[in-house]
Amino acid sequence: MSTLESLPPEILFNILSHLSPFNSRPLRGLHNHPLELLAQTSHRLSHITEDYARHLLLVHAKKTPRLRASGPKYRDIWFRWLLTTCQDCKRSSQRLSIFEPSMTLCKNCDKKVGKMVILQHLTETALHVLLPPTYNHQI
Numbered sequence: 575m576s577t578l579e580s581l582p583p584e585i586l587f588n589i590l591s592h593l594s595p596f597n598s599r600p601l602r603g604l605h606n607h608p609l610e611l612l613a614q615t616s617h618r619l620s621h622i623t624e625d626y627a628r629h630l631l632l633v634h635a636k637k638t639p640r641l642r643a644s645g646p647k648y649r650d651i652w653f654r655w656l657l658t659t660c661q662d663c664k665r666s667s668q669r670l671s672i673f674e675p676s677m678t679l680c681k682n683c684d685k686k687v688g689k690m691v692i693l694q695h696l697t698e699t700a701l702h703v704l705l706p707p708t709y710n711h712q713i
Contacts (some may be wrong), residue, residue: 579604579618
């Protein structure tokens with residue numbers, strides 16, 4: 575019988591990608607984020623989540639800092655990057671989005687995303703059945 579720990583890293587990274595970085599981000603701390611809770615279950619899963627956080631930093635933040643034994647983990651650096659970077663334009667920002675309060679967006683990007691959300695909501699209501707739905711529509 576196969577366990578989660580015995581799966582190859584590629585499959586595990588695919589599974590971990592479904593743990594959204596935004597879905598459980600309490601304002602009081604990140605200690606109960608799904609990635610943190612998974613890392614606390616075993617030593618092997620802790621190493622796997624560290625590798626996954628390093629992969630996320632490399633892909634999204636375009637950096638992989640060297641870790642010291644007493645320094646922060648890749649997960650902590652990833653969460654800190656999420657909290658201090660606009661998720662749309664990648665500029666420094668600590669402003670939470672109006673329509674999605676779990677995301678960090680700068681003011682300009684929040685306006686742009688807000689307009690897209692409003693337009694998508696209007697085109698998907700029963701009153702506007704004849705309009706095509708908007709997916710990733712740029713305004």
